Amino acid sequence: MNEKTATGFSSLQETLVTHFKWFHSHPELGHHEWETTARIRDILADAGVEILDTGLKTGLVARIGNGGTVVALRCDIDALPIAEATGLDYASKNGCMHACGHDFHLTSMLGAAMLLKQRERQLTGAVKLIFQPAEEVANGAISVLASGALDDVAEIYGLHTTPGMPVSMIGVSPGAAYAAVGAFTIRIHGKGGHAAHPHECRDPIVALSQIIGAAQTIVSRRTNPFEPVALSFTHVEAGNTWNIIPEEAFAEGTIRAAGREQFNAIMRRLERICKGVQEICGVQIDFHCVLNAPAVHNDGELVEFVKQTAQELGLKTGPSAPTMGGEDFAFYQERIRGVFWNIGVASPEPAHNPRFIANPAALGTASALLSAIAEKSLKRLSSVE
Ligand SMILES: [Zn+2]
Ligand SMILES: [Zn+2]
Numbered sequence: 001m002n003e004k005t006a007t008g009f010s011s012l013q014e015t016l017v018t019h020f021k022w023f024h025s026h027p028e029l030g031h032h033e034w035e036t037t038a039r040i041r042d043i044l045a046d047a048g049v050e051i052l053d054t055g056l057k058t059g060l061v062a063r064i065g066n067g068g069t070v071v072a073l074r075c076d077i078d079a080l081p082i083a084e085a086t087g088l089d090y091a092s093k094n095g096c097m098h099a100c101g102h103d104f105h106l107t108s109m110l111g112a113a114m115l116l117k118q119r120e121r122q123l124t125g126a127v128k129l130i131f132q133p134a135e136e137v138a139n140g141a142i143s144v145l146a147s148g149a150l151d152d153v154a155e156i157y158g159l160h161t162t163p164g165m166p167v168s169m170i171g172v173s174p175g176a177a178y179a180a181v182g183a184f185t186i187r188i189h190g191k192g193g194h195a196a197h198p199h200e201c202r203d204p205i206v207a208l209s210q211i212i213g214a215a216q217t218i219v220s221r222r223t224n225p226f227e228p229v230a231l232s233f234t235h236v237e238a239g240n241t242w243n244i245i246p247e248e249a250f251a252e253g254t255i256r257a258a259g260r261e262q263f264n265a266i267m268r269r270l271e272r273i274c275k276g277v278q279e280i281c282g283v284q285i286d287f288h289c290v291l292n293a294p295a296v297h298n299d300g301e302l303v304e305f306v307k308q309t310a311q312e313l314g315l316k317t318g319p320s321a322p323t324m325g326g327e328d329f330a331f332y333q334e335r336i337r338g339v340f341w342n343i344g345v346a347s348p349e350p351a352h353n354p355r356f357i358a359n360p361a362a363l364g365t366a367s368a369l370l371s372a373i374a375e376k377s378l379k380r381l382s383s384v385e
Helices: 003-025 034-046 102-118 140-146 204-222 260-281 300-312 329-335 360-384
Strands: 060-065 070-076 126-132 155-162 175-178 180-189 229-238 248-257 284-293 296-298 337-344
Touching: 003 034, 003 102, 003 360, 034 060, 034 102, 060 102, 070 102, 070 329, 070 360, 102 126, 102 155, 102 360, 126 140, 126 360, 140 329, 155 329, 155 360, 180 204, 180 260, 204 229, 204 248, 204 260, 229 260, 248 260, 260 284, 296 300, 296 329, 296 337, 300 337, 300 360, 329 337, 337 360
Parallel strands: 070 126, 070 155, 155 337
Antiparallel strands: 060 126, 175 296, 180 248, 180 284, 229 248
């Protein structure tokens, strides 16, 4: 790195750290990212970046470059309902927290926008920069896709902070990266009565316990042991004292699988168990299940391209282990070829923890990688045409 670029890089890094601290101390929940969006808009406008008219209420899509081939970079901008306990001097005090690093993601995208704007004339097409709302509530990507802003996009790239990796290390692997994720609820309507006379009741607690027991066989007996599947009951409620059989019982939980089809198969099995228990126990069971996000699946060829680009920038790369966590970047990948990679931020605690800290030292390199990937993919795509 020569002196001129070194100076340029360090001033970009300083600018980004200032922005990052502001976003970190002003977290907002999904679909309520009003201040966040206004601030992003101002920073992009100052840099002369065009903001598209997408009709999105929060979040936005910006564009840099000319017509022709289009590639997209995506970040998310929402926070979590967690009271921050990092003790940082720029910690949030509003009861919400950027505990998943989305403040890091959006700041690195702002850096990428600044770098791409400087190289706008050299771009062989256009880059769309998606500042996506509401990732944590898993429908932000759907609203961006519904706006039509990505209809002309040929490739899409995004990144996520990883707490347990060294600062600026890039982790990326082909194939499954994040699971297909969904939530289910089970509501059982029985017949309440005196606990001394169970034969006069239709006990919803016994029905629910049978469902929970039988559901354990979906993974252990009905799923190929080589297939990753998780099914967890996370919330159960019924009754309020020792001598009354209640009228109702409730449970909810999550299903995670390698893809949409596998997810649907698990969902159907759980529904069948509910129907069976309904018959056996003489209760009424309402079962609901929704897919929050399909699986993130990285394109093998483009993974090599991302790795190579990262290495050219002097970054360390390694594989990333697939996770049963979810990420709505998957909705984009169902329509557009793309890669979602991890970047190390060396947090002392995991994501979604009140002591999660994304080290801002990785911001400059994250921005440089995003912008290099956009520029190089446009070059590759336009040379193919
Ligand atoms: Zn998260
Ligand atoms: Zn996240």
